[in-house]
Amino acid sequence: MATATAFNPTESPHRRYNPLSDSWVLVSPHRTKRPWQGQVEAASKPELPAYDSQCYLCPGNMRSNGASNPQYTSTHHFVNDFSAVYPQAVDSPRDPHPLIKTAPISGKCYVVCFHPDHNRTIAQMDTADVLSVVDAWCHLYSSIPRDEPSVKYIQIFENKGSAMGCSNPHPHGQVWSVSYIPEEPAKALAMQARYARENSSTSTPSHLTHAPNLLLDYAxxxxxxxxxxxxxxxxxxxxxVPYWAxxxxxxxxxxAKKHIPSVAHLTWLEKQSLAGILREVACRYDNIFDCSFPYSMGLVQQPVRAEGDDTQAFAHAQLHIHFYPPLLRSATVRKFLVGFELLGEPQRDLTAEGAAKRIQDSDPTFPRWAQ
Structure with a gap:
């Protein structure tokens, strides 16, 4: 048997565990040295006007369904003209086989325009403007259940950049309300509940200042x-950059300090803090490769109501936000999830620590490419 060598996280292939999804990622740090002869994207440095008369989201413009946007001067939201889900009450069809299952759902999709200017991104907005976006999220999270009694979960997200499938560069995100809890947040909620259950005792452990909370303990x-x-x-x-990224x-x-189940639980100062850190992350991204950094960003939080209206079922849910950007080595080389990653498990070359160092070293104030 060969003699084992000392583990080196910057060289040795290894797996890392994701406690939010009960899954693993393969890390192959030695592969960062391989040459790249694959697909190269166009660097994203858009030169856009502050107003585009052809944009469906700019203030005052007519949308594709014939409705007109108001002359909004801050954040503005409306029901998506092409919603993926919509309110409905239909009977469940009879399943012809145990392997063939169908579950009708209902809900509504909203568009949230972050800013009236067509050429802004979160990184290019003032913190006060990002705060208006956070306020819109809070408003929708709190008001939607009153209008849509069947809603169980509200998914808030943004797709930024054409590399992430965004069809309109106007700064905007989406809010989907659905009558079920989607798979990814369901996994995270279940794992948080399991962590709390497995680490609970008659008293809080001496090394903790709070009840067991997976993400608070990780922070x-x-x-x-x-x-x-x-x-x-x-x-x-x-x-x-999470250990299991x-x-x-x-x-x-x-x-960083306390249990916050959802955006509805944010204090005014916490809303300001959230707006500030979202803008800082976006700025740091843009300054890594001097481009408008594409990403999908989304919130995971407490459902608006639990199954059977059991308000304690998700008591341990902790608000958190994922940024998933596709860029790998430069503004023109992106990451693809293919091959082993589709058939086996996710794999990455650059370690989380290496990626964090690149982000730490980038400017947190304003995108250099846009100056």
Whole structure:
């Protein structure tokens, strides 16, 4: 039998566990040295006007369904003209076989225009403008259940850039309300509940200052060590490249000090902190490769109501935000999930620590490429 050598996380292939999804990612740090002869994208440095008369989202313009946008001067939201789901009450069809299952759902999709200017991104907005976006999220999360009694989960997200399938460059995101809990948040909620259950006792453990909370404990771990994966921090939130990251420059934004189940539980100061750290992460991204960094960003939080209206079922849910950007080595080389990653498990070359160092070293104030 060969003699084992010392483990080196910067050279040795290894797997890392994701406690939010109960899954693993293969890390192959030695592969960062391989040459790249694959697909090259166009660098995203859009030169857009502040107003585009052909844009369906700009203030005052007519949308594709004939409705006109108001002359909004801040954040504006409306029901998506091409919603993926819509309110309906239909009977469940009879399944012809145990392997063939169908479940009708209902819901509604909203578009949230972040800013009236067509040529802004979160990185290019003032923190006060991003705060207006956070306020819109809070409003929709709180008001939608009153109008849509069947809603169980509200998914808030943004797709930024054509590389992430965004069809309109106007700064905007989406809010989908659905009558079920989608698979990804369902996994995260289940794992948080399991962590709380497995780590609970008659009293809080001496090394904790709070009841067991998976993401709060993880935040405390990252902040209590070398902070090698911490990329942004303020009074209430921390952003890290998670130890188990799949995407090269993936980040996770989470509360740094307390249990916050959803955006509806944010105080005014916490809303400001969240707006500030979202803008900082976006700025740091843009300055890694001097381009408008594409990503999908989304919130995971407490469902608006639990199955059977059991309000305690998701008591341990912790608000957190994922940034999944596709860029790998430069503004023109992106990450693809193919081959072993589709058939086996996710794999990455650049370690989370290496990615965090690149983000830490980037400018947190304003995109250089846009100046």
């Amino acid at each position: 405390h771990f990252e902040l209590g060590g070398k902070r090698e994966r911490v990329v942004a921090l303020n009074e209430d939130f921390v952003a890290v 799949v995407w090269p420059f993936e980040t996770l934004v989470m509360p």
